[in-house]
Amino acid sequence: MARFITTRFLQALLSLLVITLIVFSLSHLTGSPIDALLPDDATQAQIDNLTRELGLDRPLHVQYFTFLQNAALGDFGDSTKWKGSSAAEVVIDRLPATLQLGGLALLISVVVAIPLGVVAAVRKGSSIDAVASVIALLGQSLPAFWLGLVLMWVFAVILGWFPTSGYGGVTHMVLPAIAMAWFQIAALTRLTRSAMLEVLDAEYIKLARVKGVSERAIVWRHAFSNAAIVPITYFGVLAGSLLTGSVVIETVFAWPGAGLLAIDAIRGRDFPVVQSVVMFFAVFFLLANFLVDILYAVIDPRIRHQG
């Protein structure tokens, strides 16, 4: 397993290196930050000044290596928009909010989707199965921002059950988390259901039945533990799409997380923050996938024992 983990880790590092290159070139392709950072009536002197200050006058490869060196230390430079803080600080400041929301969304999706998918598979063709497939379909048919606004109107403005938006306690998180989880519930339900269906067909399930194992134990101990590998693999993707989804949901719900930050930073052409937020997202994604790989090995002895 140590070797398995080491290779996965090295692969992730390699990916990260390539990502730094992409991130760097992207933010430098997206146009000069000068135009966003200076006033309408800025003089040429001001423009030159800022260019020098941001190091934009140096050759590109020099800029990249400096970037890489500093990035390795978690230093992406000072934010140009949030003056007075380093880019990493700004992101780290906002990351917990995103993780809270993403975490709750993940929790909701898992809590709803896994049992639903399992039951739908076990009772294939039943009304629960039908409900599950309707949920799965609806989940993939609504844009998250739209759903978010509708939820806000119905449950916050009209019914007043939850706050409309903003940062705060769990009640503030409920609506955005649901809007965020919606699509994931759909995907996860489908995935769990089909994985379960496949596993329920397996011979070892038949063996468990013939040895007198109760239905509940068959479903959860034997079938689900095997089927779980599929949804678990999906958690990596899920982590990624939760982060991506945070961009939209955080905008709608004025949730001060990294997604909202990313948009502000891009609009404000705050290179350092853009770079640092994308890198954080990528690291988070790779980390999530790395953990999934490990989890995978922990669950499945076949992987644990292989090279």
Next chain:
Amino acid sequence: MISLTILVVVLVIPALFADLIAPHDPYKAYLRNRLEPPLFFGGTTEFILGTDRLGRDILSRILHGAKYALSISIVGILLGAAVGTALGLIAGYLRGMADAVIMRVVDITFALPSILLALALATLSGPSFQLVIFVVIFVIWGYFARQVRAETLVLREADFVARARVAGASDLRILRKYILPNIVNTIVVLATLQVGVVVILEATLSFLGIGIPRPTPAWGLLVADGRQLIVSSWWISFFPGLAILLTVLSVNLLGDWLRDRLDPKLRQV
């Protein structure tokens, strides 16, 4: 096939014949008829689904919007599937270094937050149809590559491939005549299931202001634009939203159905 019917009615016919069936020019602003409600909600038969804040006919815009939904889906998915399939085939068939490199690239595209990428690119070049297509390709190709690679890995070990080798078939011939035809179903099913993803993605990009540029009546843009008036003039975003919902719903049903028919083994991806 209900789903097919819905698809044809909501998407295909409008996309092909919008010019004939749309009651109005989708770009024409009847400035005197701004924000007219739909028929049965106080509106008239002139604007069955109401008008937007410039007085453009919602129905006509939705009908014309089908063109964009269809063309983004088709172009984006075709290209995404082509890129993904080609690379997936190479990775799965050659294995070794090529495989490692391609799969790493897939990992990387998954790791990069696509929306942020799109935002960054949009600031560079301004939003455009091409950008939306690019983002679509970027988002979906990896799924194709992974799936195709996995199947190619299995197929290349299949006895019929060994038999083809015994018969002296070249690698290219094996890929073309033995492996590709056997993954076409998977690709078709996967492509169908991506249509929903693509339409939603287009809407999301529009919400962020980097979708298809206005005044094009792309569905996503219609929904995104109408969201401000979701309370009083709900019809502006509701009907395009409904069109998206119906399309995605029926395409997914169709995909499920195709999967059952063509490829029962394909996992939900």
Next chain:
Amino acid sequence: MIGEPVLEVRNLKTHLMVKAGPLPVVDDVSFSVSAGETLGIVGESGCGKSMTALSIMRVLPRPIGRIVGGEILLRGEDLVSKSEAEMTAIRGSRLGMILQDPHTSLNPLHTVGNQVIEALRINDRRGAGGSLPARAVAMLKKVNVADAERRVHAYPHQMSGGMKQRVVGAIAISGAPDVIIADEPTTALDVTIQLQYLQLLQEIQAETGMAMIFITHDLGIVANLCHRLIVMYAGRIVEEGTVRDVFKAPSHPYTEALLNSVPAVNRKVDRLYAIDGQPPKLTQTRVGCSFAPRCPYADDTCRSLAPSPSPGLSGSGDHRASCWKQERGA
């Protein structure tokens, strides 16, 4: 020693509700097994052997499998009318089963020890002493798993096919069942390993006196292991009797053909005996004898009317065959 009938199957009918309509995979099947007896079930692929076994265990494929008629009497109790909970209690403790493929029939995520322990815990009829792990080791020793103390901690993928099948055997006998059904337990094993396994099954049977239903393709195994035999064709029993009777005087043309088409090991022949054609598809509506299209003796009666089992053929009294040839001959 062969004793009382333990399991009696009467007019069992099982359907699979597939899209095209109900598929009669087990069609009016009756037989019985006694304590200490081994009943062989043979027949071509798809003739309903496994479905018969699964019907008895009441673990037909869900939700399409359905028993639509007949009785399954385990020591006189009808299993068909039992609730799912009652069946769960019966399975493992009174009915054991060994599945075909050792490579897929153990749960890859649990150690074999835990899988044996699970069976022991559920099926503990005797309330025997000893801790569960200890008894699991004992169980594995009983099925001749070498180095059992270490192997209880192994995962299925770390064991050979033969070893895994032994573990499956241990699980099947953990509740000391009255009847054990072995569905082609050795097909996936190498011949030398297969022999070891058959020997093990025989020893266990001798020791516990349980009844055994042994499903196989291999007539050689039947000859050496079974006491009685039923031959199935397209969901029905075509011939039944003691192994000696059936092998010495096959009464159904299908049985005869099956026996003839086994290539001899001990002498060289120029040509193998072959049955023409294919087994029928169960989806086709059946008129007459199912074997008629492939039968060299078939006539118009065979093609239009289904034969019924005719008893009282040569040898001991319970040798029967469903064939017009026998009816006419009788």
Next chain:
Amino acid sequence: MSDEPVVEVENLSRHFAVSRGLFGGGAAMLRAVDGVSFSLARGETMALVGESGCGKTTLARMLLKLLEPTSGRIRINGHDLEGLSGEALRRFRTDVQAVFQDPWASLSPRMRVFDIVAETLVINERLTRTELERRVHEALTAVGLPLDAARNYPHEFSGGQRQRIAIASAIIARPSLMILDEPVSALDVSIRSQIMNLFKDIQDEFHCSYVIVAHDLGTTRFMADRLAVMYLGRLVEFGPTDDVFERPVHPYTQALLSASLPLDVDGTHKPIILKGELPSPLAPPSGCPFHPRCQSVIGEICSTQEPRTTAVGNAGATVACHLAEAAGAPSAL
């Protein structure tokens, strides 16, 4: 027919590098085929038997040039397979054909029977459409399939019929050698005989040689002129089929033959039941690889020294066993 053998195999080995994970540290060598030598005369059939994983398929794939040997050489019709290219490779590709075990996996579900059967010719020979059609029809007729089968897809056929299609596509180029890797294992008993008979008929008609991999000894006895028994990658006994069946020398051959239970209800057959499991090919036992299970170990030599391949009789038969060596038979190599 010349006397030159169709197949000559000399000291052939194929090793696979297998990573052993945490405890192994680095890759281990799996000797799938280890120092195998034999030759096969034209028009004859040789059977390869042995337990699962003993290297039969690996050997067969090397004969087909689907796998390159680690060492040793193969000559087919006098041509060394190593470095075969261009025209010679093309000739080889039409001259040596194969039928595999699983009729469901060996035909591409997306190709019509016509294209499947014609493939070898399409790739290697320039024929007109009519000529191609004629040859396909010829092949279909030879395997007993109706001509209109050519238009259909494989899934429209049963297992037996599919195997016939595979055979048709193998014989279409009139090969001199066919490699059959368990061609009937996946078929029902009642169908098996049909196919085995068909192989015999084809051999009579086309005068080709067969190398057949088989589990079932009855099949072997029926088909083969020569029998090769493999154990853990090594050829432990090789000789004329009848001789080996009647007078097996190697204890493993004896056990293997006895494990095939006859249709004998009188219980006279007393099989030899081996002890223990098949060892892992990654860690084969020292000395004679069979010694831990052997019923006739003659002493320490069995566990310490590898037996040499010894000639027995005069029909080119060989055996690798200390027992035979002790009996004073001259060494074959």
Next chain:
Amino acid sequence: QTVTMTMTPPAVETNRYWNTPGDFALGPALQGLVGHNPETGAFDNSGLAESWTNNDDLTEWTFKLKPNAEFHFGYGPVTAADVVHSLELHTGPDSILNGISQLEGAVAEAIDDHTVKFTLPAPQVDFLFVHGGRGSLVIYSKAQFDAEGLEGYDTKPAGSGPLQYASRDVGRGLNFEKVEGHWSGTDVGYDRLELEFVAEPATRLARLLAGEADIAVLPREVQGDAIAAGMAVIPSTRASNQTAMLFNGTFLQPGDEALDKSLPWLDIRIREAINRSIDRNTMIDVLYDGRAEVLPVFAMDPRHEGYSQALADKFDAAYGFDLDKARALMAEAGYPDKFENPVIPILSSNLAGNPEFPTMAELMQVFLEEAGFQTEIVEMDWAGLGGLRNARAAKMFHPMRNMPVKPSAVGIRNYYSAAGRPRNNYEDPEVEVLMDEYMQSTDPDRRNELAAGIFDRVFHQYAVVPLASISAEVVVNPKTIEGWLYPGVTSVGFSHFENVDVNE
């Protein structure tokens, strides 16, 4: 009692005012030298200065500070040293303040504790604008800087207004609290002011309707929904914003290399035709719900120099909606055949504070196409446009705003004169001549004349498409907010938070 105001996030979130392009967010707590009258918007001494004088040539300005003015958190009285210190901060190299160019080269000198003199390199009539309207020079406490450095400002900047800085939640908002016993005697009628930054207008509306916010800045588009739900609109007392569409790249000075001769609107007839294609009343209805006034000349305002009622009166005749006239002009100019590239690119861009810009572009397209122009909408972010304008390469017809409504000299400089480079859009030799004299002149009458001359020129040249003059507006929940008197003359329109009148 807390007043919550939900609004568009500012461009930059920082407590260092000079690091923002003119971010008003600290306005409630930090003051400038000059204030304005909430009703007229005129400069007055409600700021930190009690009075001021200037020399005749407008190069020396002396301010007398209020002696009792005090910084929050005990940083002592506001002195001339604080003003000198603040000027240094604001004109430093990292300042990105809009309009800071007006302070270039200015030297501040503390005459005594409460007297400070600015010496300017060139005469400036509109110097007060820097201290008041524009709000560019904000007075920070030097005492705090000496004690804590910039970090002190970052964590808790001391101001001198009737509200003091409480906290900032980056990405969320900014909080202030009432100063008890404020030196000026102003008593704020509530305890706490919370400014919330919410990007999505629908969300701001929801917050207002759900009672989570008392005041919301909403696009006019959604104000209708708010009004329907019982909310009330409070406009600024004065026009706050002028909007127009600019023909960018109209560099008509001879020999200008940045001029692209293929632009259709280089022909004055096309510019007039475009102006006449537009039904301004309908536009005002669509964009501003009717609550705006037609603007005769962009950058001209009755409050400032050069205002010409004559032009306003002539507007209808010269600019009125007249499709026939428009088409005739197009035909005369040979549109589209005479033009190499006859497509009019209309820029659609989002600009915080002007959510109507994309709609404006769409509407513009509707009108122009109706008249027979070929148009295309180009989407780009505001910074992207800025880049193009800096490079003098923005060959587009694009929305623009003049906010706050600036003194005429500033407006003319920004939009009509080479002096406004790099980001100006229209230059012609006649304006340059007038502008040169205008910049030098200190005589009010002459200046007035010159400004009027320039406005007259650009009016008749159809230099831009003037659209509307609008007030700033907030939507309030009448249950909690009674009223708010604010003039609408700061960079985002809002000020005088102490005037927010809460319902008890």
